[in-house]
Amino acid sequence: MTTTPAEFGFTAWGAEIVRLAEPLSTRTPNPLAPRARSIARNGGVTLTVDGRHVEGLVQRGGEASVAHLEFSAMTSTTAVVLRDLLGSSAEPSDEVHRRLKESGAWSPAVLDVTDCSCRARGDRCLHILAGLYAVAAAVDRQPSLALELRDFRAATDDSPTDSGTCSPGSRWVSLTAFDVADYYEITTASEHDD
Template sequence: MPDNEFGYTAWGMDWVRLAEPLRTTRPDPLLPRARSIARNNGVHTEIDGTAIRATIHRGAQASTTYLELTPLSPTTITAISTRIPTDTVELGDETHATLRTDGITVAPTLHLTDCSCAARNPRCLHLLATCYALARQIDENPWLALDLQGFHSADTEQAPTGDTPAPRWTPIASLDPATFFGVTT
């Protein structure tokens, strides 16, 4: 059994670093409770592309936490694809180290966070517990670390040109109601 139950692989440790950044100057008192919630399977996640919705039930309280990650740029996806053989089944720490040595960052970057709790703090207990729960899931399946950043979705979707990600919203004024639903008269 590994010494650290969260982030015992390099892929999962990237997620632990979201909860425990190295640049902190004092201990965060929420971390032990967040680890306890994740350890006791109190976080239930639903993943949709680069978005994660987590529900956390503790006693009579329930909270919903929403995380959205910044997708990898097409250039980064291409660089990763050239360094990981197509027949790779399992990503090891060696692959992570090789990517870092080559200057490719695969650590997640939070684009948007939101929680329904009353804390009104961007680093609430529920966000931290979600990071720990995701670290555990990624330790079990390191491909998830790349999938959460849009690595495999770039294979199936038309990737935008350049390094800019696709826009999150479509302005309503840009839609033509006569052709939007594909109905022609």
């Protein structure tokens, strides 16, 4: 008996993204998943990837929504192990994924932020699911994208810094990073250059 390969997530790297859309912990299938897969399969999602941030323009009929996905960064420990496993290769294989998991240094992809412009306002609306399936398909075609989504090149220590500033690529800045003494002062660009 032959089995048909998975449409989305046929590589180990893409399968991790599919697990975000179809978590193993759910007891029943998501009723939106078949429509989301159909949208992704038929080119209804236009992806823009900027490091860990992904924007998906999801078009369905005469409607369009924008889904925002932000993936968690990998730790510096994971990045070191992954660099050793990759060697001179730029494209991670399923074997590299298997060995990385066996090393104990790997943690699966996690979404830090999800948002959509649609009215549903849920963290797993149709558009976010379609975006995840489109990302999984893109990762299947180019597994190195999975590393870009996890900030592999810029992986830093995962402990917070004393200054309260955010790590590279983060959208958020801690309020404690601002100096309240000069919050209302106006400074010019030349003053910052000094």
